[in-house]
Amino acid sequence: xxxxxxxxxxxxxxxxxxxxxxxxxxxxxxxxxxxxxxxxxxxxxxxxxxxxxxxxxxxxxxxxxxxxxxxxxxxxxxxxxxxxxxxxxxxxxxxxxxxxxxxxxxxxxxxxxxxxxxxxxxxxxxxxxxxxxxxxxxxxxxxxxxxxxxxxxxxxxxxxxxxxxxxxxxxxxxxxxxxxxxxxxxxxxxxxxxxxxxxxxxxxxxxxxxxxxxxxxxxxxxxxxxxxxxxxxxxxx
Numbered sequence: 002x003x004x005x006x007x008x009x010x011x012x013x014x015x016x017x018x019x020x021x022x023x024x025x026x027x028x029x030x031x032x033x034x035x036x037x038x039x040x041x042x043x044x045x046x047x048x049x050x051x052x053x054x055x056x057x058x059x060x061x062x063x064x065x066x067x068x069x070x071x072x073x074x075x076x077x078x079x080x081x082x083x084x085x086x087x088x089x090x091x092x093x094x095x096x097x098x099x100x101x102x103x104x105x106x107x108x109x110x111x112x113x114x115x116x117x118x119x120x121x122x123x124x125x126x127x128x129x130x131x132x133x134x135x136x137x138x139x140x141x142x143x144x145x146x147x148x149x150x151x152x153x154x155x156x157x158x159x160x161x162x163x164x165x166x167x168x169x170x171x172x173x174x175x176x177x178x179x180x181x182x183x184x185x186x187x188x189x190x191x192x193x194x195x196x197x198x199x200x201x202x203x204x205x206x207x208x209x210x211x212x213x214x215x216x217x218x219x220x221x222x223x224x225x226x227x228x229x230x231x232x233x234x235x236x237x238x
Contacts, residue, residue, distance in 0.1 A: 032062065032073070035059055036059050041075040041076065082132060145226070147223060193214070198227050211235075212236070213236045
């Protein structure tokens with residue numbers, strides 16, 4: 002076989018397999034808590050990865066969140082924030098978020114859509130802190146507060162989490178013998194190459210407030226947000 006024919010054969014075969022993989026890939030369903038005719042929903046559907054995800058608007062909500070892979074909340078007003086933090090549902094959006102928490106579904110909230118943050122320069126400090134505490138409560142419930150520019154990196158975070166689960170089976174996740182703790186300080190001594198939001202959450206809930214990692218350890222975007230919100234100190238060695 003001539004070189005040109007060989008190259009063409011290999012190229013065609015790779016292209017065919019890629020197309021087969023795309024066809025066989027099951028798109029992940031996102032429930033966006035906005036109406037289909039809203040500006041927020043239209044902007045989102047223009048920017049998300051259509052090969053990986055399929056977006057559904059609030060008016061196409063199917064009774065419960067079981068059929069969706071995760072929930073995206075572009076904006077949350079003060080009433081909704083307070084109600085969800087207290088486990089109270091007085092509207093469809095609160096109901097969906099609470100149902101998602103109960104079912105263990107991942108929920109992402111755009112930090113730009115949190116209404117109370119718009120008043121940080123004018124609001125009474127004690128009153129503003131009350132809403133900050135509501136937000137922290139949501140994070141403790143497992144919800145993620147992310148920037149709009151992080152939307153297209155959600156797929157990356159999902160893939161990273163899949164890789165971490167694989168690593169757990171290979172005993173490369175955070176283990177007791179990989180950690181030295183002293184006065185709320187944690188030193189990761191194993192071959193941990195990737196630090197995710199889940200990892201940080203586990204450490205934080207165990208009382209860790211300072212983490213020491215290797216220079217080559219990668220911190221995912223959502224993990225960085227968690228570190229910033231919780232004011233966790235991260236040092237590299």
